[in-house]
Amino acid sequence: MAERKRLVAGNWKMNGGRADGLALARGVAERARGSHGCDLLVCPPFTLLATAGKALAGSGVALGGQDCHAAISGAFTGCISAEMLKDAGCSHAIVGHSERRHTCGETDADIRAKTLAAWRAGLTAIVCVGETRAEREGGRAISVVEAQTAGSLPDGATSQNLIVAYEPVWAIGTGLTPTMGDIAEMHAAIRARIRADTRMLYGGSVNPKNAAEILALEDVDGALVGGASLKADDFWAIAEACG
Numbered sequence: 740m741a742e743r744k745r746l747v748a749g750n751w752k753m754n755g756g757r758a759d760g761l762a763l764a765r766g767v768a769e770r771a772r773g774s775h776g777c778d779l780l781v782c783p784p785f786t787l788l789a790t791a792g793k794a795l796a797g798s799g800v801a802l803g804g805q806d807c808h809a810a811i812s813g814a815f816t817g818c819i820s821a822e823m824l825k826d827a828g829c830s831h832a833i834v835g836h837s838e839r840r841h842t843c844g845e846t847d848a849d850i851r852a853k854t855l856a857a858w859r860a861g862l863t864a865i866v867c868v869g870e871t872r873a874e875r876e877g878g879r880a881i882s883v884v885e886a887q888t889a890g891s892l893p894d895g896a897t898s899q900n901l902i903v904a905y906e907p908v909w910a911i912g913t914g915l916t917p918t919m920g921d922i923a924e925m926h927a928a929i930r931a932r933i934r935a936d937t938r939m940l941y942g943g944s945v946n947p948k949n950a951a952e953i954l955a956l957e958d959v960d961g962a963l964v965g966g967a968s969l970k971a972d973d974f975w976a977i978a979e980a981c982g
């Protein structure tokens with residue numbers, strides 16, 4: 740089987756000012772200087788990239804953006820290009836998070852274009868897919884996620900430029916998680932559509948208590964963590980659950 744190093748990524752979402760962002764980044768950096776067995780990434784809000792980047796320098800923790808625009812530059816008020824993320828010290832960009840698919844109306848085609856933009860800038864794209872509660876209850880979870888995967892992922896993926904994150908919409912921020920069987924089934928369905936050496940993360944209410952069980956599943960190569968990434972101790976406990 741292809742070697743896939745585990746990754747624990749923190750998505751801070753729209754949280755934090757300079758003082759708490761700095762304290763959190765310092766907390767993660769301090770812990771990361773000790774020994775650990777996985778790659779680590781934090782994705783702060785754009786306003787904290789510089790602050791967090793400075794605090795993380797030399798710790799081995801990578802920096803990522805939470806979104807990018809498809810264009811290099813131009814009249815796109817409020818948007819950030821992949822090149823700007825790269826210039827700000829990022830190595831990764833999350834694209835297609837469900838909070839953007841559902842609240843900003845992003846389509847698979849938009850996410851595909853953003854993935855290509857991330858690649859153009861030399862970033863690793865973390866492409867998110869996941870079904871809603873109604874889709875799961877209607878027995879359509881797998882077909883919905885397969886369609887998102889097919890529509891959002893451009894040709895040209897390598898082991899380095901792409902990570903896929905399965906985040907069931909109904910599990911995000913709710914404390915609910917799918918059964919281990921459902922996670923494994925979905926990851927296997929996605930795996931059938933991507934390279935054997937592409938990493939796949941699970942996201943949705945990952946916490947220090949459930950991380951070990953989720954991370955032990957075949958085809959789960961790490962976690963994309965929201966709420967629990969806002970506390971350095973919890974984020975670190977999840978990283979330690981990688982073994």
Ligand code: 13P
Binds near residue numbers: 750906910942963967
């Ligand atoms: P929570 O961990 O808060 O459920 O968020 C998951 C997520 O959306 C990460 O991108």
